Amino acid sequence: MEFIPDFGGLAFTLVAFIAALSIIVAIHEYGHYIVGRWSGIHAEVFSVGFGPVLFSRVDRHGTKWQIAALPFGGYVKFLGDADAASGKDGAAIDALDVEERRRSMHGAPLWARSATVAAGPIFNFILSILIFAAVLMIAGRPAEAPVVGTPAALPADMQTLQSGDLITSIGGTPVDTLGDVFTVARDLTPSETVTYGLERDGQAQTVEASFPLLPIVQSVSPQSAAMAAGLEQGDVIRSVEGTPIYAFSQLRETVDASDGAPLDLSVWRDGEMLDITLSPRRTDLPLPEGGFETRWLIGITGGLIFDPDTVRVGPVDAVWSGVEQTGFIIRSSLSGLWHMITGAISSCNLQGPIGIAETSGAMASQGIDDFIWFIAVLSTAVGLLNLFPIPVLDGGHLLFHAYEAVAGKPPSDKALRVFMTVGLTLLLSLMLFALTNDIFCP
8 A cells, every 4th residue: 555655656757748748749740740741741640659559530631640559759651751760661652653752751852851850840949939938928027116916925923025015125225126126135134034115005114024035945846855855835944954044045055065965954834844854966057158057956946025016928028038948948958968978067967768757747746837837848858859960860851951952962772771770879879878867867
């Protein structure tokens, strides 16, 4: 009976992983399919998953849509393809007449083939941009004015602010914007309470409330020490190693100085006090300006003692923010890969299927909004990976197309078979290395 909770957690993780992967794969393959169809290339099979077919139907265009038993990928098989990796079926193509050959992947013009191949990763990026934009439009953007939206839930002995309060000063220092609140709070000496100047219900007031940047758990990172120890969003950390703390900066300083040693935390959660022990982990963090910073972390982010008031974001601004977020993920991923190759950061940063599955389950357990955000991040990663110039990946096919554009003819069938074998070997080696990381990296 003790195994049942673990089994439930495993099942939830697998369901979350399969759901995330299926959405991303379906969008990726649909990009190939729809652009291929627009380009005059006929798709014979559109499959989500591999192996035995569980469900299928043939549409009016003659494409067989199917769901297969192994939901860890998918493919579109175009006319003239020998396999799911778009290998050339020479005999089948030779048997086609001129008109039908134009409808095959290997007989279509170079522009049509290149557009069809590139569409998969591009659709992944579009999915990410649209998700990021939709989340921003729904949630809104923090207003510039320092207005309290929703106060945080705090222990009974801690004082908070009220919805609608306009903060005019903190600790005697005037504030005009929400950015000023963070700036002033970071310069304040941590204390149990702070004096706030407010406009409340049209009246100027001075109140005592808790430190602006309390050690409140705003989010928990997947596969972190905090998640392993059971910390949850909304937890308030009251003390570390028996010493009371009033600011998130005090927690950060203690974690930085721990050198990975276990820390005893006293945590308030929904009216109860909990004792939690965790050990910080060395983590490589991407920096906004590029590069990485290695620090001891427990894997939580903090925030203010209130959620700021928000303003609506228009579609154009939201989409542009989605583009910027997707671009940041791409730059950070490429930077991380380069830093791993040069040995500047640990190769344990490369996750395999087990790590991705665990992250899927962790994000799903924190709520649908976090899970959808994770799908957007993973979609960008899948799109980027597929653009790597490795034969069997989309980037490898685009490399062959670039050669054809320069040389005036495609590589020979024999050369293509050799390249595809080498590419498959490289890809499987990379997957095996990532899987090893999942098993042996801390």
